[in-house]
Amino acid sequence: MHPHISKLYNSALKPSRLIIGLMSGTSLDGLDVALCKITAAGVHTQIEVLKFTTVDYSDDYKTKIKQVFAKRECNLEYLTLLHPWVGKLHGDMVNQCLKSWQINPANIDVIASHGQTIYHCPKSQHQYNDFNNGTLQIGDSDQIAVTTGITTIGDFRQKHIAAGGEGAPLAVYGDYLFFSSSDENRILLNMGGIANLTFLPQNGDSSAVFSSDIGPCNTIMDAYVQRYFNNMHYDENAAIAKAGVINTALLTALCDNHFLTLKMPKTTGPEVFNLAYLEAAQQASNTQKLSHQDVMATLSRFTAEVIANALNTCVKMAPNSVVYASGGGIHNLLLMQHLVTLCPAIKGFKNTHALGVDPDAKEAVLFAILANECLAGEQLHLNNKAQGIAGVTMGKVSFAD
Numbered sequence: 001m002h003p004h005i006s007k008l009y010n011s012a013l014k015p016s017r018l019i020i021g022l023m024s025g026t027s028l029d030g031l032d033v034a035l036c037k038i039t040a041a042g043v044h045t046q047i048e049v050l051k052f053t054t055v056d057y058s059d060d061y062k063t064k065i066k067q068v069f070a071k072r073e074c075n076l077e078y079l080t081l082l083h084p085w086v087g088k089l090h091g092d093m094v095n096q097c098l099k100s101w102q103i104n105p106a107n108i109d110v111i112a113s114h115g116q117t118i119y120h121c122p123k124s125q126h127q128y129n130d131f132n133n134g135t136l137q138i139g140d141s142d143q144i145a146v147t148t149g150i151t152t153i154g155d156f157r158q159k160h161i162a163a164g165g166e167g168a169p170l171a172v173y174g175d176y177l178f179f180s181s182s183d184e185n186r187i188l189l190n191m192g193g194i195a196n197l198t199f200l201p202q203n204g205d206s207s208a209v210f211s212s213d214i215g216p217c218n219t220i221m222d223a224y225v226q227r228y229f230n231n232m233h234y235d236e237n238a239a240i241a242k243a244g245v246i247n248t249a250l251l252t253a254l255c256d257n258h259f260l261t262l263k264m265p266k267t268t269g270p271e272v273f274n275l276a277y278l279e280a281a282q283q284a285s286n287t288q289k290l291s292h293q294d295v296m297a298t299l300s301r302f303t304a305e306v307i308a309n310a311l312n313t314c315v316k317m318a319p320n321s322v323v324y325a326s327g328g329g330i331h332n333l334l335l336m337q338h339l340v341t342l343c344p345a346i347k348g349f350k351n352t353h354a355l356g357v358d359p360d361a362k363e364a365v366l367f368a369i370l371a372n373e374c375l376a377g378e379q380l381h382l383n384n385k386a387q388g389i390a391g392v393t394m395g396k397v398s399f400a401d
């Protein structure tokens, strides 16, 4: 047996493992790095987040990714070169974290790497009859493994697609295993570039559990700020949006979209919800001349209405649901205020801190859970046909040597 196989086998047999979860989301703000101690697997999973940080991306990284990100057409040579380059960079970032945390890489069982989504293409969003669902993440795991010397599990989304899913949201697995409760109906709401939710009814009926993208959260607002405000990545504390007035005509045009009418579960991305989407809505509502503040105020309300519709659909199925939010959008208090106003039937808005997980770390932790399942899990029986997720174990293994 090759030594790397026996090392992996031994990791799988251990009562607990040290796993580094890596998440690079659609907002392109940085690489989230969560060092987790995960004990057991499946419904017995226990997690301790030992360290968490976000390693900020340089402007150079953002510029390079934006050459291809969510674009229907791109330079294939550039994309081919970006794939190993991003992997190497993520590996370097992990090394930098381990050094500053004074942790010996030999003590880490595996790295769980999400990679950088470049294009997400569910069937509902493309016109090719011959093709089903597709999604593409770059940042090759072999590069991470070789750079860090740590076995790396990556490319999680492809198995979900192979099993009939859309490749997202994968949050449902970790959310179900770790955040389900027999005491309350829960909705785990992630507010990143795209908003998604996992519905966890308290009756423990796994066939009712589902996860779905909702629509845009920060993605259009971030793109707008980046286009019109020099050196700003996002509207910090909603300062711009708060100075504006909601425009009803633009709001109505923004809400008029096919994806938003589809039933959950469904997935989407910045391929649909982007500046072109806003510009089309402005044209349709003849609101091209609004101030930046009014546009941002309207986008904020639009985001809140889209998320509120999804939450209100869930709360009809599970009264007294409590929302546990995560992701950068929770820091946008204007958005959160709108949500509370629009969702009177939600029993409470909390964040995942209340459940023991830093809301900014949650997605990175979820990928550590998926890697743990890949190593030590048993077949999952969610029996959830609507989602097409029953019993798949995700991730591809890259060895360092």
Ligand SMILES: Nc1ncnc2c1ncn2[C@@H]1O[C@H](COP(=O)(O)OP(=O)(O)OP(=O)(O)O)[C@@H](O)[C@H]1O
Pocket: 024, 025, 026, 027, 028, 029, 190, 191, 192, 193, 194, 195, 218, 222, 233, 234, 235, 236, 237, 238, 326, 327, 328, 329, 331, 332, 333, 363
């Ligand atoms: N103080 C703040 N005020 C307003 N918005 C904020 C604040 N802090 C973070 N954000 C928003 O959160 C975003 C980052 O969120 P996050 O890191 O969860 O996204 P992501 O993981 O890249 O997205 P996804 O989950 O869709 O892949 C920022 O781009 C910004 O829009």
Ligand SMILES: CC(=O)N[C@H]1[C@@H]2OC[C@@H](O2)[C@@H](O)[C@@H]1O[C@H](C)C(=O)O
Pocket: 025, 026, 117, 120, 135, 167, 168, 169, 170, 171, 172, 192, 193, 194, 195, 196, 213, 267, 268, 269, 363
């Ligand atoms: C294709 C892709 O990268 N999708 C992301 C994105 O960011 C949020 C939302 O859209 C979600 O579907 C997904 O990420 C989370 C981690 C998920 O799969 O659960």
